[in-house]
Amino acid sequence: MIKNKITYNSFSDYQFKVTKAKDSFIWDDKGNKLIDFTSGWNVTNLGWNNEEIKKAIIVQAKKNIYSSMWLADPIQEEYASKLTGSLPKPLSTITREVTGVTANIMAIKTARAYTGKRKILSFRDTFHGSLYQTLQLGYAPEYPISKAIFLNFKDHIQLKYPRVNYEDKNEKQILNNFLNEVENIFKNDKEIGAFITEAGIITGWGSTFIAPKGFLTEVRKLTKKYGVLLILDEVGTGFSRTGKLYGMNHENITPDIVTFAKGIGNGSTIAATVTTQEIAEKTYLKSNPQSTFGWSPLNVAGALRTLEIHQRDKVWEKAKFDGDYIIKTLRNELKNISYVEDINGLGMEIGIRLKSGLKNFNMIKFIEIARSKGLHLANADSYSFQLMPPLTIERDILDNGLEIIVDLFNSFNY
Template structure:
């Protein structure tokens, strides 16, 4: 699949594009040519005066007004085109304005725009069935939420209800959402300012071979020692007090950390031995991101609960959920589940989800992601690692990769410090700015560039985006100790 709006006119060091190649529709459906600087000014003024943005110091940001998007590209009102190498927030798996998803939402709105969750609905039921059919093992029931954070909240609530225990373990290098329990589960610095919240959460160190906390010299040692550490945490926290262990199947924002062979299987065994519920957080990596419906399928592991959102319908209408094993679901056969949401399984969102399944099956999306990951992305990133001294490691699966940047390849000192901001973050800001000047919108976190384009990106655009990153790494190389 190729983008309908061409971006062939992008230059390498400017954001210039043929303005006649793109137009945008206003909220009345009237189309206007780009650039439109008056519209840019209006959108920017309303945003700065009235929109309160997440995770931001409000006076220190200047959000870019976006006019249009199609396929793997979006445009600002100045007419600049950006290749979306972050899939927005790693959710836009089928790209901007996919015609099948737009048509499904339009058709559903025309026949039944909404209905409360206590009633049965055709697209809600069909989407739940389709999800159950691709989930591993006996995960046959789906509880729908509005997004990933509340999916994790409800998964924890289910685990606590079934086990009668309170405590939950999660990794330090993790992000599970911004609501009360979800931010407590989160291991990264976004948790700090929100403490105390849910006091029944404890954290542990997960595997990270490049920066091993366990002094491992091989993936086998990393698995063995990381599991031994987790078992020690379980012992010291009290196995009989622990309701659940929640893991991102592949750690997302905090590093695209692919678990070494045997690690997830070891977590499964540990949970079984102690009666602990295993929750797989697949909010970011589910629905094709690594070339599988769910990333756990790649590792051959069956958790008790899987949480999802993002790629289930590319975020066209907010949707998330929990896929539930028979053991967990049966607990609530005669005991009421104490939870619910007004918009659980919203028909517009579910219609886009059903269309997502149809597109995946018709267009061979999973097979395509695996092919592009192995044939295009991995060899190109490994070549960059050989050529650029600033690249400490590349790692990933499918269309989900991280390029970890360092100042010193020998000591592995990060290009910027952990949780850097302001002047300390300048080197990564310079790399990101070079990408944007060349017409690519990157995903940057701490000392890493993440490669996470829409799964429908054309091979030509994928290669072009990797070319942009390759050139931007020259800037990172300038910070490497000589």
């Protein structure tokens, strides 16, 4: 769709104009106040227009708003120290990125430069960014967009995600089957340089795709065994969203490379690719880590305050508590809705997946009705909703949003 000279795609099509946003609410151009259950897709984890973050940006604006790629503003070095200080010790070196897609492309460049191998192992039906190099990681060859822009999958191997549904009794078997598949690939293909994955959940495809317990631990063991670099995409899982400060903390693993964006700045445009000193020293002359607008001091000020708030308030603890509450509430209230297939998630990254093939279910209509009742929702595809409220949302507001969802499912004619 093209609306008011701006082009939107079918996934993130134009919905309405936002005239105001604050904490867990957004207002449209008709004055309607909406409870937000999207956080701009895991961006405003600390609420829209967080006052502390705004003040930090204003203070920095009075000092300096830009630093070129061969210079360093003092706040950039301060933030680099604090961000790496929040990570496992080997992860100590950062490239200054702008968005999640540039962070993931830098991770791929770094892995290839370090290993001398081109092939990347990833998961089908995942999203690591909208540019050519990252679409090849998760988009299948038969997708219309893959054909339209001539994606090249020669150097990519895509796996089916080892998904565990709610009440699955064979979780260990799912994990073992997956690990056997990965090990066979590593044994038979010596040209794989890296394996990229999110931290135990797919945040861009409905969020009911949850990996078995032990997934991160066992994948880390296999990548070490076969000399394959592990790239952890924490663009969606980082900054308390899944109930830990970072997704890697769920199983206390250390990847070779990790990427951050979205919630890293709570709306400030900033991203980061973090790796070890050894990898950085051997690759920086080959991987070309430069960006004209990477880490604008204004955005770094926002990111620095964001990290400080997460650490000070232990936001991840509330995210886990409220996330468990959301899942329990929805599973109980929607247990008699025959077309709901799965309700699952980690922390406050939660998906409601419907049974595929519902002939008369209209996802767009469902979302529009929810909005008319005061709730802003996001859908991942034609059969799944993704619930991502701000992690700071108050319980009464959260309950109001959940009540709208439950009432809609109980009354919606599909």
